[in-house]
Amino acid sequence: xxxxxxxVESPTKVxxxxxxxxxxxxxxxxxxxxxxxxxxxxxxxxEKGFKSKYLNIKGKQKVIKELRSSAGDAKxxxxxxxxxxxxxxIAFHTAEILKKEGRKFHRVLxxxxxxxxxxxxxxxxxxxxxxxxxxxxxxxxxxxxVGYQISxxxxxxxxxxxxAGRVQSVSVRIICERERAIQAFDSEEYWSITxxxxxxxxxxxxxxxxxxxxKKIKIPDKKAADSILEELDDAxxxxxxxxxxxxxxxxxxxxxxxxxxxxAINRLKFSAKKTMAVAQQxxxxxxxxxxxxxxxxxxxxxxxxRIAKDAAMDAIELxxxxxxxxxAVDQPRNFKNKNKAQDAHEAIxxxxxxxxxxxxxxxxxxxxLVLYTLIWKRFVASQMQQALINQSSAIITAGRYNFTASGxxxxxxxxxxxxxxxxxxxxxxxxxxxxxxxxDGMKLKLLKIxxxxxxTMPPPRFSEASLVKELxxxxxxxxxxxxxxxxxxxxxxxxxxxxxxxxxxxxxFLVNDLLVDNFPDILDVEFTARMENxxxxxxxxxxxxxxxxxxxxxxxxxxxxxxxxxxxxxKGVGVKTGLSCPECKKDLYxxxxxxxxxxxxxxxxxxxxxxxxxxxxxxxVCPIEPSFEEAEGKVCEACGxxxxxxxxxxxxxxxxxxxxxxxNTQSINSGTNGKSTGVKCTExxxxxxxxxxxxKRGKIFYGCSSYPECSFALWDKPVPRECxxxxxxxxxxxxxxxxxxFVKCLSKDCGYKEKIE
Numbered sequence: 001x002x003x004x005x006x007x008v009e010s011p012t013k014v015x016x017x018x019x020x021x022x023x024x025x026x027x028x029x030x031x032x033x034x035x036x037x038x039x040x041x042x043x044x045x046x047e048k049g050f051k052s053k054y055l056n057i058k059g060k061q062k063v064i065k066e067l068r069s070s071a072g073d074a075k076x077x078x079x080x081x082x083x084x085x086x087x088x089x090i091a092f093h094t095a096e097i098l099k100k101e102g103r104k105f106h107r108v109l110x111x112x113x114x115x116x117x118x119x120x121x122x123x124x125x126x127x128x129x130x131x132x133x134x135x136x137x138x139x140x141x142x143x144x145x146v147g148y149q150i151s152x153x154x155x156x157x158x159x160x161x162x163x164a165g166r167v168q169s170v171s172v173r174i175i176c177e178r179e180r181a182i183q184a185f186d187s188e189e190y191w192s193i194t195x196x197x198x199x200x201x202x203x204x205x206x207x208x209x210x211x212x213x214x215k216k217i218k219i220p221d222k223k224a225a226d227s228i229l230e231e232l233d234d235a236x237x238x239x240x241x242x243x244x245x246x247x248x249x250x251x252x253x254x255x256x257x258x259x260x261x262x263x264a265i266n267r268l269k270f271s272a273k274k275t276m277a278v279a280q281q282x283x284x285x286x287x288x289x290x291x292x293x294x295x296x297x298x299x300x301x302x303x304x305x306r307i308a309k310d311a312a313m314d315a316i317e318l319x320x321x322x323x324x325x326x327x328a329v330d331q332p333r334n335f336k337n338k339n340k341a342q343d344a345h346e347a348i349x350x351x352x353x354x355x356x357x358x359x360x361x362x363x364x365x366x367x368x369l370v371l372y373t374l375i376w377k378r379f380v381a382s383q384m385q386q387a388l389i390n391q392s393s394a395i396i397t398a399g400r401y402n403f404t405a406s407g408x409x410x411x412x413x414x415x416x417x418x419x420x421x422x423x424x425x426x427x428x429x430x431x432x433x434x435x436x437x438x439x440d441g442m443k444l445k446l447l448k449i450x451x452x453x454x455x456t457m458p459p460p461r462f463s464e465a466s467l468v469k470e471l472x473x474x475x476x477x478x479x480x481x482x483x484x485x486x487x488x489x490x491x492x493x494x495x496x497x498x499x500x501x502x503x504x505x506x507x508x509f510l511v512n513d514l515l516v517d518n519f520p521d522i523l524d525v526e527f528t529a530r531m532e533n534x535x536x537x538x539x540x541x542x543x544x545x546x547x548x549x550x551x552x553x554x555x556x557x558x559x560x561x562x563x564x565x566x567x568x569x570x571k572g573v574g575v576k577t578g579l580s581c582p583e584c585k586k587d588l589y590x591x592x593x594x595x596x597x598x599x600x601x602x603x604x605x606x607x608x609x610x611x612x613x614x615x616x617x618x619x620x621v622c623p624i625e626p627s628f629e630e631a632e633g634k635v636c637e638a639c640g641x642x643x644x645x646x647x648x649x650x651x652x653x654x655x656x657x658x659x660x661x662x663x664n665t666q667s668i669n670s671g672t673n674g675k676s677t678g679v680k681c682t683e684x685x686x687x688x689x690x691x692x693x694x695x696k697r698g699k700i701f702y703g704c705s706s707y708p709e710c711s712f713a714l715w716d717k718p719v720p721r722e723c724x725x726x727x728x729x730x731x732x733x734x735x736x737x738x739x740x741x742f743v744k745c746l747s748k749d750c751g752y753k754e755k756i757e
Contacts, residue, residue: 002026002072006108006122007094009081016113016285016293021122028070030081034060035093037140042148046557050141050549054093064097071098078125080108083345084301084480085136085539092133112351113285113295135539138548142166142531145553146522149560150515158511158570159592163492167477169515170528171485172494174470175462176504176512183619185458191219192454193228195403196447197237197396199436204447206433207237207396207403214402225451228401232449235399239442242394249387251415253305253335254347254379257479258472260300263378265465268370272464272483276300278371279348288355288363296355297375298346301480305335305347307382315383318353323417327384335382349379377419384415392435396444407435461501475529506597506615510570510590518563521555574600577621583609590621595646599623608660612646638664653707665709677702678720679730686710690718719743725752 003026006017011029018027035054037043043053056064071077077098081087088107095105106125110118143166150164193209209228211217219225255263257276264275279300285293312332319328335347350372357373364372388411396403410416462470468482477485489495494508504512512523521527531552537543568575574589581588581601588599590613599621600610611623634643634654641658643666654666675692681704688706693713703713716732723731723745731752735741745752 002074004076004078005067005071005074005098006078006080007067007091008110009087009090010280010284012281012284013113016295017118019291019293020115020118025078026070026072026074028067029063030067030090030094031060031063033057033086033090033093034064034067034097037144042144044141044144046145046553049546050553052137052141056097067094067097071100071103075102076104076106078106078108078122079128080110080121082301083109083111083299085132085139086480088129088132089136089140091128095128109345110299111345112298113283114351117295117298117351131541132539134545135535138538138545139535141549142552145549145556150519150522150563153560153563153567154511154514156569156571157514157567159507162507162511164511164515165488166522166531167481167528168485168488168492169512169523170476170525171467171471172489172504172508172512173516173523174474174476174525175467175489175495175502176509178459178462179504179509180619182458182461183617185456187455187457189221190454190456191222191225192452193219193225193232194450194452195237195396195398196450197405198445198447199438199442201436203434203436205405205407205435207394207405209401210404211402213400217401222451222453229449229451232398232401235401237396237398237403237444237446239438239440239444240395240397240402242392242438242440244390244392246411247389247391249389249414249416251333251381251384251386251419252378252421254307254349254382255375256303256305256347257301258468258482260348260375261468261479261482262465263374264371265463265468267374270367270371272468272486274367275371276483278367279375281368282372282375286360286363286368288360295351296360296372298349298351300348302345302348303479304337304345306337307332307335307347307349307379311346311349311353311379312383315353315380319380319384323384326412327414327417329383329385333383347379348375350376353380381415381419384418385412387414387416388412392438394435394438405435407433409434461503463501467502474525475532476525478532506590507592510575510592510597513575514567514570518567519556519559521559570597574602579621579623581607581609583607588621588623605660634666636662636664638662676705677718679718681706681710681712682729683710683712686712690714716746723747723752 003024006021006025006027008014008017008027008029009032011031014027014029017025021027034057036057038053038055039058041053045051045053077095079091079094081090081094091107098105105128107128108121108125110121146166146169147164151162154162154164195207195209196204197207198204209217209219212228219228252259260279261272261275264270265272268275270278279297282297283295283300285295287293309332312334316328316332353376355376357369357376360372361369389408390411391406391408393404393406396405460466464486467486471477471482471485472479489508490497493505494511495502495504497503516523531548534543534548538545538548570590570592574591577588577590577599579588579599580586581603584601584603584607586601586603586607588609589602590597591600592598597613598610599613601607603609611625613621613623616622635641636643636656636658639656639658639662641656641662643654644657646653646655656662656664677690677692679690681688681690683704686704686706686709688704688710690702690712691705693701693703699715701713701715702718704710714732716734718730719733721731721743722729726745726747728745728747731743731745733741733743733756739755741756743754743756
């Protein structure tokens with residue numbers, strides 16, 4: 001009889017699990033999903049109650065064969081994919097693959113990859129959770145209905161290769177609306193006046209002017225500021241009232257996914273994607289000695305702030321030993337979740353507080369260590385005493401004017417000894433200047449008075465951290481999806497990530513406006529949040545999943561039919577710019593071509609005026625006139641007209657000024673500007689060379705010198721050397737951290753690879 005089979009999601013977990021249960025169980029991995037909706041069709045039969053057509057994923061035949069082999073004739077299969085909705089779907093699909101008469105399936109939720117965590121999960125197996133699976137199915141179907149029916153509209157109306165998504169499109173809208181708020185913002189001048197004062201004892205301190213004759217003061221310009229300074233010239237600064245109090249500050253709960261992402265972005269400068277990748281490594285197991293893999297943190301995709309009592313008690317004991325009894329709470333501090341669906345598993349915490357950052361440091365990479373330290377400190381701090389902060393404030397009178405000053409100092413640091421909220425995330429760390437001892441009626445010495453000019457600032461662009469926070473606060477998506485959302489909207493070209501901030505691309509603006517006009521509900525923040533809440537309700541059996549799908553699809557299908565005829569075609573008519581053609585005075589429109597958006601005259605083909613364009617700080621369209629500097633002295637080989645510089649998807653190129661009658665183009669990089677690799681382009685009918693170029697983000701790639709006629713390009717450096725095995729015309733040079741530098745053949749059927757010494 002074959003041993004019972006334990007099936008997990010990630011192959012990385014297999015080694016950790018075999019260490020603890022390998023004698024009693026076979027262990028195998030699905031390596032993610034093994035079934036999915038078909039890639040080239042919607043796969044949803046709306047008329048039959050949204051019946052889904054699931055197929056084995058192409059390329060997973062070997063995994064499925066190994067699963068069946070590992071199962072053998074086992075009577076019991078323990079399904080332990082990740083303890084979330086996606087994991088539940090993998091568990092259901094694995095059960096379908098391994099279904100056999102007399103065989104039983106058990107759902108195992110391993111929250112931490114430690115000996116205790118694994119054994120506790122195996123000792124208390126559960127039934128497959130149909131409600132959780134239904135919630136995942138509902139989300140998958142909703143996303144497929146939106147993506148597979150709106151995306152083809154965008155291909156026809158805007159540009160091929162575009163996509164729309166139920167959550168990604170709302171995220172782009174949030175970024176677009178913030179950018180337009182920035183563009184519409186008009187800065188206003190204002191002034192502040194700060195007095196540097198001294199009491200009978202140090203330190204000196206600052207007080208800010210806030211009122212005049214008991215009313216809040218606004219200083220609009222230098223003239224008003226000078227008038228106030230003149231009036232204050234001979235005034236006595238007298239303490240009117242002093243207020244003192246001690247405030248208590250509680251620690252934050254342990255991390256949930258979104259808060260971990262925000263803190264890692266702000267403190268460690270990680271991306272959301274990197275944060276999740278490193279956290280996955282910490283969860284799946286780290287070698288803490290030869291052959292001793294152990295999961296260092298609990299499951300990292302969670303909305304829950306609940307923590308196990310035993311873990312909290314362990315933290316309290318460690319706090320007493322490390323910091324003293326006065327720093328530990330008497331009983332575990334509990335944190336309550338907002339709804340039932342969030343309580344599936346614990347918050348993110350160390351599996352053992354005894355694995356201090358100092359203890360595990362020798363076994364972790366730099367990235368693993370800093371993230372683990374963040375998680376460890378936040379969890380331990382959650383079981384420490386409140387911080388006590390002495391705060392004092394004073395109202396100071398000078399003639400008709402009132403100034404205020406405040407200060408604080410930490411009376412007892414409590415949890416702040418270990419962890420303080422990041423200032424970038426809006427946290428208060430208790431650091432304020434300390435005021436001297438002040439008493440009512442005390443006369444103060446004026447050391448200097450400082451007027452400063454300021455200007456109101458527009459709302460800031462979103463960073464990764466602030467966008468994650470915005471999505472979370474608005475109930476858009478789920479923490480486990482944030483990293484992929486942020487990646488997708490960049491990969492699709494809808495937004496740019498400049499100096500660590502998101503900015504919509506021109507394509508992003510165009511697509512967003514079309515979707516908002518034609519699918520206002522789909523792009524509505526509140527509507528999307530309600531949908532996410534409905535998915536949570538499905539998971540706790542509060543609503544039937546087909547009911548959610550029906551309620552969504554009926555109005556959506558009507559909007560879809562309307563959009564097929566009513567949606568503006570950017571390829572055809574285009575978007576009106578409000579500008580007139582400089583050649584014929586007709587209206588200019590924004591259109592989208594193979595090289596991206598451009599402006600063109602509505603009088604085409606009688607008027608052939610077209611230009612690339614940019615937008616000024618107010619969002620106004622500004623035509624970019626062709627530069628003749630690079631093209632000076634160059635004429636078209638085909639018709640003899642001057643060549644002009646144009647901007648394409650891959651940078652500048654030369655084009656005939658006689659376009660569209662003559663469509664001859666030439667790469668600026670051919671010849672002197674592109675360093676040749678000595679490798680000929682392999683595209684059929686092309687006689688160009690592969691030359692070194694830079695992408696818009698400054699990354700080196702290798703493209704054909706005949707661009708834009710030939711768009712062949714490689715990221716890997718071509719080497720002018722014939723492959724010794726398949727005789728291909730060239731090989732490429734690569735380098736990775738694990739393997740170092742090597743050369744290899746790009747031919748799919750050729751396995752040539754050689755290390756570079």
